Amino acid sequence: MEAYIYIQPIQLPHAEVLDRQTTMRLSVDLALKFGMDCKVAPLIALDEDAYDPLREQYLAAAILSNLKSRGYSYASKVLGIVGEDLYADTLSFVFGQAELGGKYGVISTSRLHPNPQDRNSSIFYERILKESVHELGHTFGLEHCPNVQCVMHFSNTLRDTDIKSASFCGHCETWLGMRLKKVAN
Numbered sequence: 676m677e678a679y680i681y682i683q684p685i686q687l688p689h690a691e692v693l694d695r696q697t698t699m700r701l702s703v704d705l706a707l708k709f710g711m712d713c714k715v716a717p718l719i720a721l722d723e724d725a726y727d728p729l730r731e732q733y734l735a736a737a738i739l740s741n742l743k744s745r746g747y748s749y750a751s752k753v754l755g756i757v758g759e760d761l762y763a764d765t766l767s768f769v770f771g772q773a774e775l776g777g778k779y780g781v782i783s784t785s786r787l788h789p790n791p792q793d794r795n796s797s798i799f800y801e802r803i804l805k806e807s808v809h810e811l812g813h814t815f816g817l818e819h820c821p822n823v824q825c826v827m828h829f830s831n832t833l834r835d836t837d838i839k840s841a842s843f844c845g846h847c848e849t850w851l852g853m854r855l856k857k858v859a860n
């Protein structure tokens with residue numbers, strides 16, 4: 676069976692969906708990064724179940740469970756993209772979450788928007804790419820990396836995301852290369 680990454684745009688009641696052009700661009704870049712096909716799934720809508728009205732956030736784990744329940748037996752990896760802010764049990768917010776060594780991940784674009792005074796027009800896209808590569812890296816089994824420029828470095832703040840690159844450090848790259856060979860076989 677052909678291995679590929681599936682980007683799943685998700686419509687939540689309180690946020691906008693990432694535009695089609697940016698999503699398509701992301702699929703091209705992810706295919707290059709991981710050396711495997713990347714496709715964009717038709718939009719799905721999730722209801723309010725995972726929404727906490729007091730926090731005005733969604734529970735990331737609930738979105739992962741929902742994706743899991745859909746199976747996607749034809750895809751190797753599934754990356755959900757939402758516009759709503761996400762939180763985890765122990766963290767006030769997360770840029771994304773993924774199953775370590777599993778199949779499902781999700782990112783939120785909510786906190787990735789540039790400040791109005793930001794002149795780097797590509798920064799929003801760069802952040803989306805970094806967080807997507809990071810969460811997919813987790814699904815391939817990569818854990819957080821101490822190298823601040825490595826895409827697998829943990830982002831506690833947007834500044835961390837901006838400091839790191841969209842690429843894996845040598846150590847993570849080697850490790851990922853070994854995993855990708857396994858997927859291809």
Ligand SMILES: [Zn+2]
Pocket residue numbers: 809813819829830
């Ligand atoms: Zn992480």
Ligand SMILES: [Zn+2]
Pocket residue numbers: 820821822825826827828843844845846847848
């Ligand atoms: Zn690394």
